[in-house]
Amino acid sequence: MKKKIFPLIIIAVSVLIFSGCQKSKISVQNDNQIQPSPVKENKAETADEVNNGEENTDYSGWQTYTNEKYKYQVKYPSGWFFMKDYCCPPPPASINLNNISDKKAEFAAKQINPGTQWIDIDCLYEGKIDDIGEVTLQKQEGKQFETKKINGLDAIVFSQDRGPGQPVAVFTWYIVDGKQGCRLGHESGCTFCQNIVNSFNYIN
Numbered sequence: 001m002k003k004k005i006f007p008l009i010i011i012a013v014s015v016l017i018f019s020g021c022q023k024s025k026i027s028v029q030n031d032n033q034i035q036p037s038p039v040k041e042n043k044a045e046t047a048d049e050v051n052n053g054e055e056n057t058d059y060s061g062w063q064t065y066t067n068e069k070y071k072y073q074v075k076y077p078s079g080w081f082f083m084k085d086y087c088c089p090p091p092p093a094s095i096n097l098n099n100i101s102d103k104k105a106e107f108a109a110k111q112i113n114p115g116t117q118w119i120d121i122d123c124l125y126e127g128k129i130d131d132i133g134e135v136t137l138q139k140q141e142g143k144q145f146e147t148k149k150i151n152g153l154d155a156i157v158f159s160q161d162r163g164p165g166q167p168v169a170v171f172t173w174y175i176v177d178g179k180q181g182c183r184l185g186h187e188s189g190c191t192f193c194q195n196i197v198n199s200f201n202y203i204n
């Protein structure tokens with residue numbers, strides 16, 4: 001009887017030892033598995049958080065317009081046209097930059113064509129932003145606006161609809177250096193206009 005029990009004990013012990021080794025081996029394998037890196041949440045950055053109205057745009061190949069009277073410079077794309085004395089204020093207070101023509105009649109005829117892009121710049125303002133009557137009036141009318149910094153200059157931008165039949169948003173910027181100011185206006189469909197605005201700076 002003892003001879004039969006002894007082999008059974010040996011087999012039982014062997015099974016226990018073998019199963020323990022397997023568990024240990026599995027445990028080691030699990031510990032050695034590469035754990036996935038924690039996924040970093042990508043916070044969506046707003047334009048203000050990225051550059052607060054300033055962008056690192058590559059302006060190589062762009063043209064530069066310098067206004068000696070009102071002491072400012074602005075860049076505009078190659079292939080665009082500079083139209084001086086575009087509107088109402090005395091020259092060179094008002095200019096237009098566009099992708100159509102440097103001739104007023106041709107621009108007027110084609111400015112509503114698809115693909116047309118333009119920006120107007122008028123400089124007849126003095127003082128700080130809150131000294132500009134147009135800014136005060138638009139605030140009183142409840143127009144939506146944001147305050148910005150353009151190349152370190154104080155700026156404010158108003159957005160609005162053009163009205164029935166032309167529901168394209170128009171953006172009106174006022175940029176000042178504390179002594180003088182300019183107004184820049186463009187439609188929302190202008191893909192280059194934000195970069196043009198970002199290039200605006202006063203010169204000494």
